[in-house]
Every structure is written in C-alpha cells, then in structure tokens.
Amino acid sequence: MKSAVETLNPTRVRLTVEVPFEELKDSLDAAYKKINQQVTVKGFRKGKIPARVIDQRFGRGAVLEEAVNDALPKFYTEAVNEAEVNPLGQPEVDITELKDGELLAFTAEVDIRPTLEIPDYSGIEVTVDAVEVTEEDIEKSVEQLRERFASTSTVERAAQDGDVVTIDLEAKVDGEVLPDGVADGVSYTIGSGELLDGIDEAVKGLEAGGEATFTSQLKGGSAEGKDAEVTVKVTTVAARELPELDDEFAQMASEFDTLDELKADSRKRLENMKQFDQATQAQERVLDELLKLVEVPMPEKLLEDEINTRKHNLEHHQLGQMGIDLAKYLELQGKTEEEFLAETKEQAEKGIKTQFILDELVNKEKLDVSREELTEHLFRRAASSGMSPDQFAQAVAQGGQVPMLVGEVARGKALAVVVEAATVKDTNGEVVDLSDDEDEVETAAEAVEAVTGEAEVSEDK
Structure with missing residues (x-):
C-alpha cells in the first residue's frame, strides 16, 4: 500500500491511498463467504456456492463493493498511522479508482487535531474574591436553620x-x-x-x-x-x-450543646464553602487567561458537530425535562434565535479550545491518571448523576466511556498545574495558596467540564 498526505489547512488533511489488488484478497474471501451465507442457488448447498457462480448470478460488482467496504477501515488506519496525524471524527472517503485485479485507490479528507505551541504560563495573574465571613453571614445561616424548626x-x-x-x-x-x-x-x-x-x-x-x-x-x-x-x-x-435562639435550640437543631458552638460551626462551614468557591473562581479565571495565550485553529466540521450536540442536548434533555420547547426557552431568556446560536457557537469554540490546550499540556507535562484518581472521579460523577457507583461504572464500561473519564481527570490535573504556576491574589491583595486543596484536581476537572460541556472531542482511526 502507498499513501501520501496533503495539508489542506491547519486542521484538515487529505490522505491519498493506493492499494495493490492482491492486498484485497482477505476481504474478497470474506465477501464471498458472507454472500454465500445470504443467498441460495439451486444445485448447491448453502455456503458451498463457487465464487464463479456468485459472480455470474449476482455480479462481480456486488462482491467488489462488499470487499472494499470491509477493507477501507484497515487501509485508512494504516494511512493515518503512516502520516502520523491525529484525526478527529469520521473521514469523508472518495473511491477514485477501482480496477478489478489491479488497483484500489481512494482519498480520505478528515479534520485533525492542530499542532499547538504552549507558551510559558507562569506569568498568569488573576484576582479572586477574598474569603470573608461576616457576623451577618453567620446570623443569616443560623436564621435559616431556625426557619426549618418553625x-x-x-x-x-x-x-x-x-x-x-x-x-x-x-x-x-x-x-x-x-x-x-x-x-x-x-x-x-x-x-x-x-x-x-x-x-x-x-x-x-x-x-x-x-x-x-x-x-x-x-x-x-x-x-x-x-x-x-x-x-x-x-x-x-x-x-x-420561631424557636428562641438559645442553647436549647442548639441542642434541638444540631449536635452542639450551646448556641456559641453552633455559631462557630456555622462560621467554619461558611469559610469552607467560600474557600471552595474561591478555588473554583481561581481555576475558571486562570483557564480564561490560558486560553488567551494560545492560538488555536478551529476545525470547522468539529465545531459544527459540537454546536449541534449542545443544541440537541438542550432541546431534548434539559428543556424536555422542564416541559418546554426551544422557542419558549428563548422567550423566557429574552433572546432571539440568532443570539442563541451566536452564544452557543462561542461556548462550543471555548470548549474545544479548552480540550485541545489541556490535552496538549497533559502530553507536555507527562501527566498520568492513577487508578485512585479515576475511582474518586467516578464516585463523584456517580453522585452527581444520582446513580450508585456500581451502576455508574457499569454504564460507563458498557458505553465505552472509560477513556472519556480518564480524559476529564487528566485535563483537571493539567489545569491544576497551570493554577499552581499562576499568581492568585484576593481582592485584599493577599496571595492565595491553593496547594493545600485536597480536592484541587477534582474541582479543576469540574471547572473544565463546565466549559467543555457533555460533548467530547473524539479521535477516530
């Protein structure tokens, strides 16, 4: 087999492939065998019809078509590996020549993952909200608890x-x-x-x-x-x-003996919540700054598919559960269809860029995903989906989505690396240290998923 690759633009190539006819032998044999099992010819037992009889009765063209359809994926994969490209999605294949006994020639156009240059990202600086819990915050939290016991x-x-x-x-x-x-x-x-x-x-x-x-x-x-x-x-x-705010209320509404202990616990919980929000904010803002640093060519077909996927998920899943259609949703949002499509396109572009850049960082930084990290991520995804870990793991395995989960964790690790290299300050001018965040990778993975959405940039060979 001979193949050549032509770069059409930074995100698309055309593969030209020529296959000597003898390399189709296995596929031709498989084609005759398949047709043998599907047809009957008087005078011959099923499965024992000679090739020449099949050619006479059903035409050599039918056999060739079956053989070529069987062989194309294999030769396409060989050409992709030889060209050392990373295809995205399915190729557009055109058979340019088929000479019985001599040659099969075809072209395959496909989007490819663009080559990216990741610049030094250690200079990224972002500002996030300071972690401040006021007495008013604590009073509001305790009052909400009090309302529940009214x-x-x-x-x-x-x-x-x-x-x-x-x-x-x-x-x-x-x-x-x-x-x-x-x-x-x-x-x-x-x-x-x-x-x-x-x-x-x-x-x-x-x-x-x-x-x-x-x-x-x-x-x-x-x-x-x-x-x-x-x-x-x-x-x-x-x-x-409402119950009186006293020690008796604290004992009734919590595991604490005094109101002061209840308020101290409320302060601690609010601080933890604000620290989590601060970490998420830092990751989102660092990611936005990283996206500004890298020029990412956009594969047109991939972008079109991503836009359609996001639109389909909104219409048939989210809005379907709410019992409204897209027109009603746009009316409630006060948007025109043109504004909605422009917004969806912008979100899709950002999601694709995020995947490309973070995947490149995974390779550059040689980041691996451990079994423990994958298991923890699976447990979190299961909890958010309302399924048990066993049910979720089974669904993931049956759907062939394990690589997708691995990719989510790896991108979270890549973003965490960038966040650690960046300078994060709060609104008081204090440097924020996120290195003690035990859930840093998971929160980063969630921040990435919020941008990339449900669709996954797939590589097919």
Whole structure:
C-alpha cells in the first residue's frame, strides 16, 4: 500500500491511498463467504456456492463493493498511522479508482487535531474574591436553620406577611373556569412568591372565610401565559412561631450543646464553602487567561458537530425535562434565535479550545491518571448523576466511556498545574495558596467540564 498526505489547512488533511489488488484478497474471501451465507442457488448447498457462480448470478460488482467496504477501515488506519496525524471524527472517503485485479485507490479528507505551541504560563495573574465571613453571614445561616424548626398555630385574625394560609383557588379565562383551574386546600406562606403574582396582596388582610378576586398571568397549565381572573378563599390562617435562639435550640437543631458552638460551626462551614468557591473562581479565571495565550485553529466540521450536540442536548434533555420547547426557552431568556446560536457557537469554540490546550499540556507535562484518581472521579460523577457507583461504572464500561473519564481527570490535573504556576491574589491583595486543596484536581476537572460541556472531542482511526 502507498499513501501520501496533503495539508489542506491547519486542521484538515487529505490522505491519498493506493492499494495493490492482491492486498484485497482477505476481504474478497470474506465477501464471498458472507454472500454465500445470504443467498441460495439451486444445485448447491448453502455456503458451498463457487465464487464463479456468485459472480455470474449476482455480479462481480456486488462482491467488489462488499470487499472494499470491509477493507477501507484497515487501509485508512494504516494511512493515518503512516502520516502520523491525529484525526478527529469520521473521514469523508472518495473511491477514485477501482480496477478489478489491479488497483484500489481512494482519498480520505478528515479534520485533525492542530499542532499547538504552549507558551510559558507562569506569568498568569488573576484576582479572586477574598474569603470573608461576616457576623451577618453567620446570623443569616443560623436564621435559616431556625426557619426549618418553625411551628405554626391557627390564629383568629387577618392574614399578614409570614403567615401560612390554607386557600382554595379558582381561575377563569374569558369567564370560563379552566379544566385545571381549581385547587382546594393549598398551603401558602405569604410573601414566599411561590404561587401567582398578586396573590400576596389579595390574601393579606383576609380572615378565615374571607374571599378576594385578582388578575394574574398564569405560569403553567392549559392557559399558560394568559391573564386569568383568580378567586381565592382563605380557609385558615396560621402564624409561624420561631424557636428562641438559645442553647436549647442548639441542642434541638444540631449536635452542639450551646448556641456559641453552633455559631462557630456555622462560621467554619461558611469559610469552607467560600474557600471552595474561591478555588473554583481561581481555576475558571486562570483557564480564561490560558486560553488567551494560545492560538488555536478551529476545525470547522468539529465545531459544527459540537454546536449541534449542545443544541440537541438542550432541546431534548434539559428543556424536555422542564416541559418546554426551544422557542419558549428563548422567550423566557429574552433572546432571539440568532443570539442563541451566536452564544452557543462561542461556548462550543471555548470548549474545544479548552480540550485541545489541556490535552496538549497533559502530553507536555507527562501527566498520568492513577487508578485512585479515576475511582474518586467516578464516585463523584456517580453522585452527581444520582446513580450508585456500581451502576455508574457499569454504564460507563458498557458505553465505552472509560477513556472519556480518564480524559476529564487528566485535563483537571493539567489545569491544576497551570493554577499552581499562576499568581492568585484576593481582592485584599493577599496571595492565595491553593496547594493545600485536597480536592484541587477534582474541582479543576469540574471547572473544565463546565466549559467543555457533555460533548467530547473524539479521535477516530
């Protein structure tokens, strides 16, 4: 076999391949065998039809087509290896010559992973939020815990902010009660904003048995988006009572004996949360600066596929679960389709660039993924997917996605290397040391996944 490679642009090549006919022998034999199992000819046992009879009855062309289809992947792979290119996706193959008994010639155009030069990234500097926990933050955290232990008691007075009312609702559009416009015994906390616009004003001031009518735009159901005349009747009014903030509350709501211990724990948890947010912020901003340093040629077909994948995942997975279509989503977002496509293209380009650059860094820094790192990543991915580790591992193995998981961890390690080399300061001008972050690789992997999305740049040979 002879092959040559022609560079069409920095991200696409054309392979020209010539194969002597004798190298098709194994594929021709396999073609005759396959056709033998599929057809019957009177006078011959199944599977024992001579090649000359198959040629006469079904045509030599059918045999050649079957043989070439069988052989092409093998010869294409040999040409790719000989040219030392890294193809992305499937090639566009064109058979340019097929002479029975003499020659098979074809061309294959395919996108390739571009060659990148990674400059010195140690000069990257970013600023992140300082880790500051105020007394107000602690009070808010404790108050949220206090809200969870609130009790209610029925009162004989007009409803007011914060009360829990039990209500009956009836919605009419154009004077007709909607089929799904009646609901009885609904529990609602005044001021929560969880039901209809205008309901707070309608029920405030009403006692049990009181009734009011107001107009509101429906947020769901058969008349979604339409203005409805809503009648609300209050059946009970209950006041929420919060427990006293004292040591007794701390013992009831936590494992601590005193309120001071509970507040100290709240401070520690808030600090940990803010440190995690700070690390994530540092990784995201360092990644943005790294992307600015490297010029990345963009494979057009790969970009088109990535845009289509992201659009498909949004329409058929995320929006499908929400029960809305793309048009409704764009309306809610206040975007035109052109703005949405431009935004999707920008995100896709950033995701592809991120993969290319970090994969190049993995090779440059000779980063390996250990079994322990892969296992930890698998456990985290399983938790986020709502599956058990065993179920997730089985699904990954069956889907052939182990290399994808390895790639995610490796890119996380590559980003962590860049973050460690960069200078990270907080808004107070203090240098932030992220080297003690035990989950640095995992948080970096998550930061990368947020950019690259679900699609994976695949290499096919």
